[in-house]
Amino acid sequence: MPTPRETAVYTHGHHESVLRSHTWRTAANSAAYLLGSLRPDMRVLDVGCGPGTITADLAELVPEGRVTGVDREPAILERARAGAAERGLGHVDFTAGDVHALGFPDDSFDVVHAHQVLQHVGDPVAALREMRRVVRPGGLVAVRDADYGAMTWYPEIPGLDDWLGLYRRVARANGGEPDAGRRLRAWALEAGFTEVTATSATWTFATPEERRWWSGLWAERTVASAYAGRATSGGHATDTELRAVSAAWRRWGERPEGWFAVLHGEILCREPGRGDAAGA
Numbered sequence: 001m002p003t004p005r006e007t008a009v010y011t012h013g014h015h016e017s018v019l020r021s022h023t024w025r026t027a028a029n030s031a032a033y034l035l036g037s038l039r040p041d042m043r044v045l046d047v048g049c050g051p052g053t054i055t056a057d058l059a060e061l062v063p064e065g066r067v068t069g070v071d072r073e074p075a076i077l078e079r080a081r082a083g084a085a086e087r088g089l090g091h092v093d094f095t096a097g098d099v100h101a102l103g104f105p106d107d108s109f110d111v112v113h114a115h116q117v118l119q120h121v122g123d124p125v126a127a128l129r130e131m132r133r134v135v136r137p138g139g140l141v142a143v144r145d146a147d148y149g150a151m152t153w154y155p156e157i158p159g160l161d162d163w164l165g166l167y168r169r170v171a172r173a174n175g176g177e178p179d180a181g182r183r184l185r186a187w188a189l190e191a192g193f194t195e196v197t198a199t200s201a202t203w204t205f206a207t208p209e210e211r212r213w214w215s216g217l218w219a220e221r222t223v224a225s226a227y228a229g230r231a232t233s234g235g236h237a238t239d240t241e242l243r244a245v246s247a248a249w250r251r252w253g254e255r256p257e258g259w260f261a262v263l264h265g266e267i268l269c270r271e272p273g274r275g276d277a278a279g280a
Contacts, residue, residue, distance in 0.1 A: 013226025052080025147181030159248025181265030215253025
């Protein structure tokens with residue numbers, strides 16, 4: 001049988017404006033729903049780890065265990081390795097891989113974690129089945145994804161509705177599903193999980209510093225990242241339209257009453273009657 005491979009194109013790419021967002025993420029602000037289930041001696045797999053900030057945080061929470069970060073982009077793993085080394089984490093490693101065909105034996109990990117991954121893959125159900133394969137009996141698969149269609153903001157700056165519609169078109173043309181958050185539980189059930197705890201959480205950007213940061217990274221991403229190139233090459237927007245959306249982000253960021261909320265779906269998946277994730 002041929003090895004399954006990713007069919008979707010990663011919409012964002014690894015422009016500095018994208019990495020500025022990714023390196024802001026921590027276990028506290030992006031994986032709080034999982035942290036109460038961790039034990040010090042667990043072996044954890046972090047799928048789609050990117051620059052590894054969440055991965056390193058997870059490693060600090062399992063000091064007697066081991067954490068492995070996997071990403072399909074080898075270049076970003078050098079940044080992840082450097083960050084872990086800077087924090088003195090000797091029990092974390094990073095390797096290139098595809099979530100549809102993880103290079104690990106069955107039952108290898110106590111926890112398999114994926115943050116903002118399933119929205120970017122061509123077959124999220126197959127990805128979940130593969131994560132289920134490598135988690136040991138009694139272990140947990142923990143997944144969190146944003147839901148673009150549920151994002152909301154104030155005030156209603158002209159141009160931000162254009163941004164949302166454009167992003168969703170580009171992401172779907174690339175083979176992903178930008179409204180993944182609401183679909184996680186359904187995908188997990190289709191993948192064969194029978195015990196799925198579904199929750200939600202938000203990022204909120206409202207202080208002057210938060211608005212400046214969030215609006216600035218999206219204003220830049222809209223005109224300078226791989227996403228911008230894919231929007232124009234795919235016929236979804238012109239350069240002029242992208243500049244208008246970027247300017248709308250800047251205007252929103254300058255509004256003192258500005259508020260933006262990002263809704264995330266979250267799932268913790270475990271088979272019933274298979275014990276606690278710490279082992280038995």
